[in-house]
Amino acid sequence: MAKRSRNELAADGKPKAVASSASAEEATEVKVVTSGALQGDESMSGAEISEQEEGESSESEEEEDEQAPQSKRTKPQLAAQDVQIAREAAELFKSNIFKMEIDELLNELRLKESHVELVERVLHRLHDVIRQVPETGDLTLAEAEEKFVKGKHGSTSIPFPDPKPSSNINYKFKYLSPEDISLVGSFGLKTGVQRPGKMVVDVALTMPQSLLQPKDYLNYRAIYKRAFYLAHLASHLTSLCKKNRLPVKLSYEFLNGDVLCPCLKIEPINPEKKHEEDLIFTRTKISIRILVGFEFGIFEGKKLLPDRNCIRVQQEHKSEDLPPTPLYNSSVLTSCTFSYYLKYLYTNKKSAEAFRDAAVLGKVWLAQHGFKSHIQDGGFGHFEFAILMAALLQGGGENGNKILLHGFSSYQLFKGTIKYLATQDLCHDGYLSFTSLIGDHNSIYKKEGFNVPTIFDKNTKLNILWKMSRSSYEALKKQAQEALRLLNDVVKDRFRDIFILNSTDSNFNFDLSLSLPVDRSLEGTLSFGSLEKIQLLTFENFLTNKIFKLVHRALGDRISEAVVSVESGASASWSLQRRKPSDDSKTSTVHIGLYLNPQEADKRVTRGPALDDKVEGERFASFWQSRAQVRKFKDGTIQYSCLWSPPPDVPVIVNILQYVFQLHLSSELSDALEYSSKSFTKLLPKSSVSLPPATLFQNLKNSFDALAQLTLDMDLPLRVKSVSPASTQLRNASIIPAVPYAIGNPDFFNDVVIQLETSVKWPDELYALENTKTAFLLKIHENLQGHDGYRSYVTRPLDSVPYNKAITQLRILTPQGYGFSFKILTERDETLYLRAVENGEEKQKTELQKVYISFQQHYIASVKHHRTVNRLMTRYPALSGTVRLFKHWLDSQLLLSHFSEPLIELIALKPFVDASPYPTPNGPEVGFLRILQFLSLWNWREDPLVLDFSDQTEDVTSEYSDRLSLQTFQLINNNFQIMRKQDPSGLNVQFFVGSRDDLSGKLWSSYVHVAMATRLTALSKAAVGLLKNQTGKLIEESVLKLLFTPALEDYDFVIRVKTEDNSTSSGCLATTKKETFKNLVNVLSEFPETPKEVESARDPTVEYTKELNKVYENSIIFSSNRYSGPNAGENVITGLYNPVVVQGEKKFKVGLDFNFKPSGEGKVLFNNDAVLNEIITMGGDLVKGFESK
């Protein structure tokens, strides 16, 4: 009410004072209200979740809770409060919607209170149990081992790491009750959230100080003592838990993959005989991990710096220093700091309100991108993220300036941390140094890094990122950059891309994936000796390191990022009876994921240093050995370089890696190298001319340019203003590359739209106008007669604007063996078509609109689309291959002919212009897979696809940026909303694709059968489902083959069509034939004599299918391959009935658009027999067989 009155006052414009004072009053009230609301919020997200959540069992209740107090207040306050919240959100968060989405996400992830309570009870009981474990006296190694093997509680092994302690050690093992038992990790910090799979609660025990001596950090001593401690604990817990009614299963596990730090995993079980006091917590899906740590500060931190050696081994040459043992040192230090860092993080959480939420956001983001604290998962998880955030709250800038402020919102904290990860190099250029001493705000970015990812804690002398390899750091940085770009996007809502979509599947992620099985027996050959062992601890670490270095050195600029990970066959946890995890497989698999640099990736020459640079030159020569040569380049420079000539179908990069692995690893390994694009390249039809597709497309372009110049120079009554191409071949997007004289290829003729200079003399009537155009085409035809090698003739196009029967086109055959189709666009056309729409009768309107859209498609939009795609083809080198693969997939699934080619290309563009959550694809395979994934996720009934074709790397704020503005974006979105309001289930337009070129979004997707659109979605879902089973390895060839095999059993009937091998005339090699000898392939070299022969060389099946679809428009949908060439002419036509027409009786009336037979009084039925008869009769000799369900 007050709000309205305020409006009135304002409208008057006079009593200003009153109005403003009123609003001021409101504002103060608002402050109070919102701060209250915020406090409520805080407590909800804070540590005391329990109080808030009591009684809130479902989400709907919670909503009521929120609304109840509001409704009590008066209306104006409500509005004002909302305004305040809205404003605050806009300032503190990216946008309102983003804040709400974050809130929802945090809510969704919160642990169930009942679970938390249960686990707390379990923890208490566990605490009691641990306290009951009996202590021991001093034991020698032999005694200790003896004790467990013959212990009364069954045998338990001591989880000594490799190497086992030698029998002559002179120190003793002992168990004393732990000095401290504390809850650490995210559960202790109350930042625990739901996780896929099981959540883990960490409990840290601290070994009493008396068990260790300050020198025990050396030579695994502390580690061995801890192993005994753990084994003793484990052997007693087994029986004690049973006694104390805690049914659990115990096993060993390495803490985050650190082989020096075994821990005890406690999983709940559901015993067969239940006792009422049993504490069963299986339903919580939470397991407990017991870590055994050392007292903080027991070892001198200085001695455990990353550059110190703490494992003394015998050496051949005494004179040399032992290499540093950073992993060992860090592992020991980490064990000292379990509860120490918890305190540190807890203090930070208390000091910054939104710390907890931001930590959870970070956790989710990391999980969605495959990062965890585990060494194999990148070594960067929740803990590392939280520490980084804490360090940034105390500084972190180059001058120690604060990167994050305590008052930041969760979004700002998250974004700030991501930005830091994305922009500051913590590996080469510098590192982050901070101190975890509470109250000491001394965090600074220091220049000059250690070439290992580093966040150094000066207090504990621990490098927080010690578990990260350079490779995983690069990957993290890349992901952070991507996330930052998304967070900066002001046009689209990117919440889903950042937090909801999972991008961990390597097959969908890397431009090129390679895998290399490595036998463990190769340890010797690969020189994994004792020195390497103390440095890197495991063979896997060693391999990762070595291969990463090799890949980087070998590929240099060709890749933007390489991610190397090693998967060993060992299981994560192992039984108490064993010392270490069993590993039967004997082989580890090295996964190499590459992000390519499209400009460099395919270059055939690797350039090295200049000739006069002796030192570098020698290094180069020793790395490349026999491949290194000195070459003189066109620009006169003389450089060391390598020349690569890979066999066809093998990418240069793979060729290089094969060579390098053979040289520096072993030849067996190099032979075993598998790569992802191998099976894909086999899929695309190959041209019968042995030239790469790019060259063929370029030849066509040259031919076009020559013809265009010729046309522009022609002496015609009106000068030719422009010659614009609109053809898939000319934009490198056709399945079969442009092969000369391949008149059987459905894409052989390239559409070209000609515009003449403006004239007022064009006739004011459509047919007369078309006649005039024909006259012009005939003039061009005459003109061409004088040019050697060019042939031309006029035809009537088969697909053009409907109802306009006067349209003609000029077919031109060039001396280079290519074909073009000229048609003319005048400035008068559009006016006339619009006039027709306006003058048409009501019932004709929809048809006339179709006519107008068709005109737009054929003459105006196609040219625009061509221009756009062509531009993007040069920006994204992998686009051409992706589009071709995608089209090939569609055609193999018999779907291609149901969608317009521009629509297909627009969909294919999506992963390129808007790649999130991945980086931009630089390989055709990964582009194709991401299209499938996108299609499988696209709910086109509810979501439009809006594409921004501008260069994403461009400065956003630049005035000349052609980025989609927020206004345009909203306009397109509105168009979609309006369209869906009229057609909610998407019967008319399914795929709404809006862009700057087409704000209406339906230009290319109108008149698609809804059945075919759903089929596309279903097929892509099935495909992605198949590929999901291939996670973590290269996609098997058989699976790929399955993807490209049509599911004929889904159709109602299948017509087998006469096979006439037209692969030669389509200019490709048949892929189905097992052996095609190059010399047996006829290379075409001339056109047939008459135009009629040229025109009728195409596959008649396509025309047959077209006619069928036209005749049975309403009752049956027919599909067939558009390109039968690659299948050696084999083709099928499938039919799918429209159930609405085909089933059930209809009332007889004149004008029913299907073939019917009488059924009862005044009723008719679909006459299936007659229809099938007609279909087959129509096909005549084309039909070879018929199968129906």
Add this chain to the structure above:
Amino acid sequence: MSKGYTVLPIRLVSPPQLADTAAVHHLYLKRHSTTQRDPTLVDIANRSLFIVNLPFGANFESFKRFFGEISTGAIIEGVHVSSPEIDLTKLTSEMKNNTALEFGEKKEQEKFILPLNTALVTFLDTSGVDLALQSVRKLASSKRLARWPVAVSTGSKRYSSLLEETVLESEGLAERVAHDMELFAAKELDDLQELNEMKNKVDADGFTLVVGSHRKTKNGILGKLQHSRDLEKINRKMKKKEKTDFYKFQIRERKKQEMNDLLAKFKEDQERVKVMRSKREFKPY
């Protein structure tokens, strides 16, 4: 029989690929009736059969053979099969007598607009219709099935000739285009003359028609002012010149507008999130 139609089952020749199935097609026939007044049209209607639910290959040749077989003596003059058509000439031209020039005069019979999936079979005389209808009724009540002859090319021949026929001989084409253009020019001239006459004529109120140099026809000038787009452009130009931040009330209004927008957006977002929640879109795993 339903709604005055005679239902005639006919046998379709089974193609070899479907040898074991016998398909029967059903023709619905009746005498054609029309509401047209034109005596020639009425005459044609009287001599015609209206046929619903056409089989494949329904053209003059097929019907001629078909009726020749079932009722000798009923001689067919022409067949008009319905086809969806829109006369774009009529809709795009602003000239007075605007029928399609290009395809020559239409046959009288084709002036009937037929619904989908129907045809008009015209006989030489009315007795032909009677005769045909009689034999159709007789046949319909008997057990015997007449055979439907398909008199069109099928299979690869059909489609290769379809492709071949797209080629137009350039000489013939040039002649035809020239001829059509002449006709069109003549018509245009006619219209122009009429327009010129009007230009000179002073009407009852003493006004004359003003004719621009680009306009060629009367309808073009008298036609609706369809250039609403131009109007919009002008309006926009006018708007641009207005100052929007001159008066205090304008600024205040704008601020209030902004505030309301913000609030509306906020509410809208709340709704959206609610919808998203109901769709469980906040499940990250």
